[in-house]
Every structure is written in C-alpha cells, then in structure tokens.
Amino acid sequence: MKLAAMHGRGTADKGWLVSTIGLVRELETLVGDDHVIASPSAGSSYLSDFRGLFAGRAAAVVKPATVEQVADVVRLCQSRGHAIIPHGGNTGLCGGTAPSSAGGDVILCLERMTRVRAQDVVNNTITVEAGCILHSLQEHVSGLDRYFPLSLGAEGSCQIGGNIATNAGGHSVLRYGNMRDLVLGLEAVLPDGSIFNDLRGLRKNNTGYDLKQLFIGSEGTLGIVTAATLKLFPARRQIETAFVALRSLDDLMEVYQRAQKHADEFLSAFEMVPRIGLQMAIDHVPEVQDPLDEAYPFYALIELSSSQIAWPLRPVLDGFLEALLVSGAIRDGIISSSLREAQSFWRIREACVEAQRLAGPSFKHDVSMPIDRIPAFIRDATWAIERRFPAVQVVAFGHIGDGNIHFNVCCGREQEETFLTLAGPVEDIVYEAVASVGGSFSAEHGIGLLKRDALLRYTSPDALRMMVDIKGLIDPNNILNPGKVLSPATVNMARDRKVFA
Ligand SMILES: Cc1cc2nc3c(=O)[nH]c(=O)nc-3n(C[C@H](O)[C@H](O)[C@H](O)COP(=O)(O)OP(=O)(O)OC[C@H]3O[C@@H](n4cnc5c(N)ncnc54)[C@H](O)[C@@H]3O)c2cc1C
Structure with a gap:
C-alpha cells in the first residue's frame, strides 16, 4: 500500500500549462533564470513533505533573494491566481510543504535568504533572514558569546522561517519557551504583496494587537516570513x-x-x-x-x-x-x-x-498535557492501544518538562500492510485520552494537512470560526498555502455556524 496521498484541486488542463509557461518566464524576470525551476519533475524533494506522506505537483519552484523579490513573486502569483507554498528546510512533520495535485502551485523557497541583517549584544538580539539554517544561527551567535536556545533534532536543515511558521519547540522550552517566546520582531510578506515590518526588537510594546504573533505558528497560511528579530541569551x-x-x-x-x-x-x-x-x-x-x-x-x-x-x-x-x-x-x-x-x-x-523509523512504520502523536497528568495518560493510552491491537508497541518519550509526549505506536516491517489500516482507530484512542486529561493533540508539530480533521474535532466552533475569519481577512483569495491548517470542511462548518456574524 502506498501511503503518499495526492491532494488538491484536480488535474491540470492545456490552458493551464500554457499559462504556466508565461508564469515561469515572469518569475525568471523577477528573480533571475538560475533561481526558478520550471515544472519540477516527479520525485523532486520540493514536491513532497519530509515523511513522504503527501505529494503533489507544481508549476515552478522560485528562490527569491530579498524581501522585495518575495513581494514581487507574491503579487505576480496573486494576479495570476497561483497558490504559493512557502518552503523552508522541509523538515516539518505534518505535510505543510506539499503542493496540491493540480500542478499550478508555486513553491516559494527561502533558501537564498540567509543574511544576518543586524546584531546587538546590548539589546541581546539578532535580526536574521528566514532562510537561515537553525544550526548556522546557533554557531554564529556563539561567536558573539551569546546563546540562541531553540534546539531540535532537525536543526542541521530546518530554517528560522520554518521554525517561526511552525512555532517550533524542541529541548529547551522548559527554560526558554518555544519560538513564540523567542521572536521579538518579524517581517512578513502578506498575500497582497505588501510587507509587514515590525523588526524593532522591543521587549515591551503594548500598542494594540501583537500582530507578529499571528504569523508565528500559522504554517505559511497568513504570510511569508522573510526575517525576524530574535532574543539572545548569555553564552x-x-x-x-x-x-x-x-x-x-x-x-x-x-x-x-x-x-x-x-x-x-x-x-x-x-x-x-x-x-x-x-x-x-x-x-x-x-x-x-x-x-x-x-x-x-x-x-x-x-x-x-x-x-x-x-x-x-x-x-x-x-x-x-x-x-x-x-x-x-x-x-x-x-x-x-x-x-x-x-x-x-x-x-x-x-x-x-531515528530508530523507530528504521524499525518499521509508526503512527506519531505529538501531544501535550498538564505535567502531572503524564503518568496516567501514558498508562491509560498504552493499555487501551495494546489491548485492542496486540501486535503493536507503544514508544512514549519526550519533553517531560514541557508536558510534551511523543506517543508513537509502532509495528515491525512484516505487519506494515495491515498496520496502516489502523491509523484512524489508533488516533481516536490517543486523542480521546489526550482530551480526557485536558491536553492538546498537537504540541509542537502543528497541523499542516495531517491533523486538519483533529483540529476540526477538538477545537471549539468559536475558535475555528475566528481562525477562518482571520484567514479570510488576510488572504481573501486563499493563495497562501491553501488547504493547510484549515480544511474545506472546517471552512464550511465555520461559515455555516456564523458564530460571530
Ligand atoms: C528529526 C526531526 C526532529 C524534529 N524535532 C522537532 C522538535 O523537537 N520540536 C519541533 O517543534 N519540531 C521538530 N521537528 C519538526 C520540524 O523540524 C520543525 O517543525 C521545523 O520548525 C520546521 O522547519 P522547516 O524550515 O523545515 O519548515 P518546513 O518543513 O519547510 O515548513 C513547515 C511549515 O512552515 C511553512 N513555512 C516554511 N518556511 C516558511 C516561511 N519562511 N514563511 C512562512 N511559512 C513558512 C511551510 O509552508 C510549512 O507549512 C523535527 C523534525 C525532524 C525531521
């Protein structure tokens, strides 16, 4: 059984292909011929997510080098009706970087935007572009006798923009907080091509809504993060x-x-x-x-x-x-x-x-709860899973100090075929157990395509309606990472209920 799922809006027609050729030429004019890949071929790493769960097609991969170029690309895509898929290090675990199957999406890759724009050892801040690799940033700030605490297994390839878009957590949340706590300022390109710039690095600023927080954890659905001012700490x-x-x-x-x-x-x-x-x-x-x-x-x-x-x-x-x-x-x-x-x-x-991946397939659940509920949750959920599915093994590990458990359900390669059919029932047991202890079904990996149904099921209608309204306000034509986080079912449900109307 093949797990990779195509998702999206149907197949490309001839007119669409002709328009794609025009699009590629215009993109080349904006960022240079060498920085556009036209119609990347099947199997390209740009077309599927890290785990290979979701794959699609794209009209082009474009690699702008400046925030102005990002804005130009966004305006072009907006005017031609092409969806944009922001692409960082592609280490996200929920399918957030996968394009649709329609073939018209533009994958906007931040890898050329790696500059350090400013560093301030008195204010203890650094302003870096979104394509900067997390590990490179850590190394750079250690040269300033400073410490940037975000640390995670994928730090050799994930990018600061992706860390912000997913509100990444990792090993040091217990003491320093997650990405939401480490960002003091943000620059993002909005779906209409305008640039939101709030890179001041202020530690106190109570002037209305904290708009930068909207983009943190929004998984590329509200804006393309192009730079951020981050908190530093003494080495x-x-x-x-x-x-x-x-x-x-x-x-x-x-x-x-x-x-x-x-x-x-x-x-x-x-x-x-x-x-x-x-x-x-x-x-x-x-x-x-x-x-x-x-x-x-x-x-x-x-x-x-x-x-x-x-x-x-x-x-x-x-x-x-x-x-x-x-x-x-x-x-x-x-x-x-x-x-x-x-x-x-x-x-x-x-x-x-790593070992779980090598040992065989597994269903991964990245859940959180009040810390004192962890023993009861692990015991109850493990018992419920292993009683119903005797052939599987639970591997529960993780960031105890953050109340974040990676509750993975694994089986050997020999049971792979039948195991994959258990995904739904296993997930139901785990997420119900999480809900019963007042927890969250997604602690640090986000929603992407993978957890949209759970978002619909375990989030209050009022909260969903607010999310849909915010998306509609900022991205009325739905061109930024469409279908990620909010599924069509969520949008329809929220509109039907008209909670805030
Ligand atoms: C081995 C391993 C260990 C991991 N450990 C952890 C962990 O401990 N904690 C944790 O939180 N995560 C962890 N992750 C998940 C992943 O590394 C993080 O989610 C990371 O922050 C993703 O960054 P990225 O640059 O790879 O983003 P991508 O995978 O490229 O993108 C993720 C999402 O963000 C969007 N996006 C990317 N860049 C931008 C941008 N500039 N502007 C707007 N949207 C953007 C994409 O469209 C997508 O929706 C791990 C992953 C692996 C493979």
Whole structure:
C-alpha cells in the first residue's frame, strides 16, 4: 500500500500549462533564470513533505533573494491566481510543504535568504533572514558569546522561517519557551504583496494587537516570513548532564519535581526515554550503547546549565540525585564527565526517533498535557492501544518538562500492510485520552494537512470560526498555502455556524 496521498484541486488542463509557461518566464524576470525551476519533475524533494506522506505537483519552484523579490513573486502569483507554498528546510512533520495535485502551485523557497541583517549584544538580539539554517544561527551567535536556545533534532536543515511558521519547540522550552517566546520582531510578506515590518526588537510594546504573533505558528497560511528579530541569551559556561534510570512513571514525576525545586532556573532540559526506545536505538543505530549495566523501564535525561562560573552546578546536581538514589526514586545513573559523554546521552534521545523509523512504520502523536497528568495518560493510552491491537508497541518519550509526549505506536516491517489500516482507530484512542486529561493533540508539530480533521474535532466552533475569519481577512483569495491548517470542511462548518456574524 502506498501511503503518499495526492491532494488538491484536480488535474491540470492545456490552458493551464500554457499559462504556466508565461508564469515561469515572469518569475525568471523577477528573480533571475538560475533561481526558478520550471515544472519540477516527479520525485523532486520540493514536491513532497519530509515523511513522504503527501505529494503533489507544481508549476515552478522560485528562490527569491530579498524581501522585495518575495513581494514581487507574491503579487505576480496573486494576479495570476497561483497558490504559493512557502518552503523552508522541509523538515516539518505534518505535510505543510506539499503542493496540491493540480500542478499550478508555486513553491516559494527561502533558501537564498540567509543574511544576518543586524546584531546587538546590548539589546541581546539578532535580526536574521528566514532562510537561515537553525544550526548556522546557533554557531554564529556563539561567536558573539551569546546563546540562541531553540534546539531540535532537525536543526542541521530546518530554517528560522520554518521554525517561526511552525512555532517550533524542541529541548529547551522548559527554560526558554518555544519560538513564540523567542521572536521579538518579524517581517512578513502578506498575500497582497505588501510587507509587514515590525523588526524593532522591543521587549515591551503594548500598542494594540501583537500582530507578529499571528504569523508565528500559522504554517505559511497568513504570510511569508522573510526575517525576524530574535532574543539572545548569555553564552552557557557550565552544562551538567545526567542520565538516570527509573522504575516507574511515578518515580519520573518525583525526580522531575525534585529537579525543579533544587535546580530551579538552572534546569534547562528534562527528557524521558523508555526502555523500549533505548533498546530500539541500540538495535538500529550503530553508535548508541546502553550507558548503564542493567536495563530499567524508564530513563530521564536531565540537563542543568548556567552562564556564570562562580556557582558550580555539579554540587547542585549531585545533591538532589543522591537524595533520590537514597529514596529509591532513582535506581542507577551516570553524570557526564565530558562534553562528549553528554552528547552521547543526547544521542540516545535523538536516536530514539531515528530508530523507530528504521524499525518499521509508526503512527506519531505529538501531544501535550498538564505535567502531572503524564503518568496516567501514558498508562491509560498504552493499555487501551495494546489491548485492542496486540501486535503493536507503544514508544512514549519526550519533553517531560514541557508536558510534551511523543506517543508513537509502532509495528515491525512484516505487519506494515495491515498496520496502516489502523491509523484512524489508533488516533481516536490517543486523542480521546489526550482530551480526557485536558491536553492538546498537537504540541509542537502543528497541523499542516495531517491533523486538519483533529483540529476540526477538538477545537471549539468559536475558535475555528475566528481562525477562518482571520484567514479570510488576510488572504481573501486563499493563495497562501491553501488547504493547510484549515480544511474545506472546517471552512464550511465555520461559515455555516456564523458564530460571530
Ligand atoms: C528529526 C526531526 C526532529 C524534529 N524535532 C522537532 C522538535 O523537537 N520540536 C519541533 O517543534 N519540531 C521538530 N521537528 C519538526 C520540524 O523540524 C520543525 O517543525 C521545523 O520548525 C520546521 O522547519 P522547516 O524550515 O523545515 O519548515 P518546513 O518543513 O519547510 O515548513 C513547515 C511549515 O512552515 C511553512 N513555512 C516554511 N518556511 C516558511 C516561511 N519562511 N514563511 C512562512 N511559512 C513558512 C511551510 O509552508 C510549512 O507549512 C523535527 C523534525 C525532524 C525531521
């Protein structure tokens, strides 16, 4: 069974193709011949999302180099009625970059917009263009003796514009917040080709609606992010990392609360890996090894960090870990003695994701809830899934300190065919369990095409109606990433109800 789904508005006709040739010529005039790919061929990475779940066709891929060129391209597409699909590093996990099957979409790729426009070490801000790769930004600011805290597994290829468009989270949300908290100013091109510019980098600005927040997390449906002013922090001078073994999820909660109480603002990450996740990583990712002698049901990866050196963190970490060892909440553990060892602990956490992909198909659920509800959620949802589908395995891991669990349901390659038919029933069980603990069905990956039905099901009609109204106001012709986040069903439902009319 092939999972990749075509989506969109039907097939291209002859007139459409003729108009596409004209469009490509005009795009070449705007950005230069070398920066337009006409009708990218099937199989091109521009035509499908990262996971290959959704694929389509496009009239062209266009790569502008400046905000003015982006605005010109948008105006052209608007006047000719071509939809625009913003394309960052293409690491998004919900199908947000896939074009429709109609063949007329223009994929607007930000990869040439990588300039640092300004940096200010007094204000602790940097203004960068949207195509800047996250890892390059991290490296650049470390040269300024500063730290940019957004960090995630795809940081070698995701772009700042994509991070903003998806309101990316990652490992350090616990201490620094997600992208929404890290953006002080934004520049975006609106669907009519006008430029919204609010790159002032102010930490206080109570002058009406905070419009930049509309674009953060909007997945390219309201504007094309072209630059942002981001918060910087002092460089980290001490990092202490521990990998500890636990017997139960209740012990995990106890360790988390103790870490919070004793390490307070130094606690910069608190991640959980279950044994099954570590075992998959050991089995499938060559450089991963078990750092402990015995196997335990759960592990926590705890990171403390600080920008100062006067107050050593190691005694803080030793202090609360020793107390937890004595109480029995921690069964075993290891504190890294070098950066390399700390990286090997983080490698286990990252390899947990990679190993699941290598082991076979899985349904991924990126959910969040109040932190104290995590043990009950994992226990109840795992029991419900494994009782109904005995052939599958649940791998629940993630950012405990943010209340964000990646609740993945996996099977071996041999069951692949039948497994794919379970997607709907599995999702129902997981999302109902999430709703029952007051959680969210999408913590950090967004909606894209993949989670539109869930958005419709688990969001209040009033909230949906507001979303549809905002989209209609900013993009009345629906040319920016049409069909992403808001499905036609959502739009129809919202219009029929006329909640705010
Ligand atoms: C291994 C791995 C680990 C990951 N870990 C995490 C994690 O810990 N936390 C997390 O939050 N995510 C994670 N992700 C998901 C993904 O990396 C993030 O969503 C990331 O922010 C996407 O950035 P991108 O540049 O690749 O965006 P893309 O995939 O290119 O685009 C994502 C969406 O944003 C839109 N978009 C892209 N650029 C722009 C722009 N300039 N203006 C307007 N819209 C735009 C696209 O149209 C699309 O809808 C992970 C992904 C992988 C593959």
